[in-house]
Amino acid sequence: MTQRMNTEARREQIACAALGLLAERGSEGFNIAELAESVGLVPSAVYRHFEGREDVLGAALDVFRDRVYALVDAARNEAENPLMALELLLTRHAKLIESGGAVPHIMASMDVPGGRADRRAKTQGIFRGYVARVEGLVRDGQDSGQIRSDIDPTSAALLFAGLIQPAVQLRHAEGERFDITAHVARVWELFRRAVGRD
Amino acid sequence: MTQRMNTEARREQIACAALGLLAERGSEGFNIAELAESVGLVPSAVYRHFEGREDVLGAALDVFRDRVYALVDAARNEAENPLMALELLLTRHAKLIESGGAVPHIMASMDVPGGRADRRAKTQGIFRGYVARVEGLVRDGQDSGQIRSDIDPTSAALLFAGLIQPAVQLRHAEGERFDITAHVARVWELFRRAVGRD
DNA sequence: TCCTCATGTGAATCCACATTCACATCATAA
DNA sequence: TTATGATGTGAATGTGGATTCACATGAGGA
Numbered sequence: 001m002t003q004r005m006n007t008e009a010r011r012e013q014i015a016c017a018a019l020g021l022l023a024e025r026g027s028e029g030f031n032i033a034e035l036a037e038s039v040g041l042v043p044s045a046v047y048r049h050f051e052g053r054e055d056v057l058g059a060a061l062d063v064f065r066d067r068v069y070a071l072v073d074a075a076r077n078e079a080e081n082p083l084m085a086l087e088l089l090l091t092r093h094a095k096l097i098e099s100g101g102a103v104p105h106i107m108a109s110m111d112v113p114g115g116r117a118d119r120r121a122k123t124q125g126i127f128r129g130y131v132a133r134v135e136g137l138v139r140d141g142q143d144s145g146q147i148r149s150d151i152d153p154t155s156a157a158l159l160f161a162g163l164i165q166p167a168v169q170l171r172h173a174e175g176e177r178f179d180i181t182a183h184v185a186r187v188w189e190l191f192r193r194a195v196g197r198d
Numbered sequence: 199m200t201q202r203m204n205t206e207a208r209r210e211q212i213a214c215a216a217l218g219l220l221a222e223r224g225s226e227g228f229n230i231a232e233l234a235e236s237v238g239l240v241p242s243a244v245y246r247h248f249e250g251r252e253d254v255l256g257a258a259l260d261v262f263r264d265r266v267y268a269l270v271d272a273a274r275n276e277a278e279n280p281l282m283a284l285e286l287l288l289t290r291h292a293k294l295i296e297s298g299g300a301v302p303h304i305m306a307s308m309d310v311p312g313g314r315a316d317r318r319a320k321t322q323g324i325f326r327g328y329v330a331r332v333e334g335l336v337r338d339g340q341d342s343g344q345i346r347s348d349i350d351p352t353s354a355a356l357l358f359a360g361l362i363q364p365a366v367q368l369r370h371a372e373g374e375r376f377d378i379t380a381h382v383a384r385v386w387e388l389f390r391r392a393v394g395r396d
Numbered sequence: 397t398c399c400t401c402a403t404g405t406g407a408a409t410c411c412a413c414a415t416t417c418a419c420a421t422c423a424t425a426a
Numbered sequence: 427t428t429a430t431g432a433t434g435t436g437a438a439t440g441t442g443g444a445t446t447c448a449c450a451t452g453a454g455g456a
Contacts, residue, residue: 007402041405045403127367128368186350191357195388
């Protein structure tokens with residue numbers, strides 16, 4: 001038998017693995033059997049820790065939310081000023097995409113229509129929260145004078161989000177041939193010209 | 199019995215209906231029973247005209263591709279110059295989103311990972327084609343001097359695509375409360391400042 | 397040591413769909 | 427008018443995957 005674990009640790013482990021599968025296969029291809037195998041369990045064991053498939057997906061999204069928000073907060077804390085925080089955030093997104101990390105990948109493909117209503121609501125909430133945080137950075141940038149004050153912060157935040165989303169798709173289509181780091185560097189210049197105060 | 203149709207017309211009708219359902223439910227929620235009902239047929243009748251579910255989805259994506267490309271080409275033909283073509287294209291995307299039209303909706307939520315390999319390849323091909331067309335507009339804009347020539351056309355095209363994608367998500371989350379037309383007008387100004395030659 | 401509860405297992409079930417099939421019906425051409 | 431092929435129908439059938447269940451096992455306390 002597999003090494004036993006208390007349910008709290010197991011839940012966390014399963015949720016993380018689920019996030020990985022979700023990023024890899026999408027919610028359509030996500031299935032319990034593969035999830036169980038990826039953590040060295042038998043499918044039925046998953047039900048010791050979760051109500052069911054939807055519950056697992058919900059937990060995976062919670063992990064996702066925490067990671068995304070942590071990414072923004074880290075960039076905010078580590079950078080010298082709001083504009084540099086945005087740049088740092090952008091390059092970190094790019095790195096995650098390059099390494100196959102789940103976060104921005106899911107953010108981009110976030111099933112707009114798919115899935116149950118409550119799951120949809122959750123993903124949308126996560127996205128709103130992300131945008132709100134970026135919006136906060138934009139406001140700070142406006143206060144510090146780096147970002148033009150006549151710009152609508154929400155628009156700027158959505159523009160920022162849009163710097164990555166299409167790149168993720170293209171990355172998926174082209175694979176290695178599409179250099180996401182270089183792309184991000186270029187669109188960052190465009191973004192700065194769009195919102196910057198020079 | 200339902201009114202008979204020759205298989206060509208029926209295929210087209212079914213493919214269009216399938217695209218609608220795809221936009222509404224996503225590929226995860228898409229099912230033959232609902233599709234059949236939406237065109238007034240019984241599920242098994244669908245198999246008179248298609249090999250199976252994947253075949254239907256493929257046909258729906260063909261319709262999708264044609265519509266998207268037609269949208270770009272129309273904007274290109276109707277506008278006076280490349281920059282105005284991009285603006286026209288953007289506002290038309292916005293209108294479609296507002297009216298619940300499927301096109302940009304699917305473009306945004308385009309299952310990056312989900313689905314069978316061949317279906318994925320198809321959606322990616324459509325996206326690449328879209329980007330390539332926008333890229334062509336950008337090049338034209340550079341030739342005509344409206345767009346800075348030191349900009350990478352691919353980057354600009356992806357930035358353009360990114361103007362809409364996040365907006366679609368937010369629109370879905372906020373519903374009517376999010377005024378997509380107004381948003382698009384604002385990000386267009388940002389886009390123009392980013393790529394324009396003034 | 398023995399009890400008991402939490403966790404893990406393998407073998408059923410269940411279920412939502414896709415898919416198939418034998419038959420009905422209509423259009424049309426001879 | 428009748429024969430034939432194309433299209434539609436309803437009732438099976440098949441199937442992948444989620445979920446349940448009876449049982450096994452190991453860890454920790456009495």
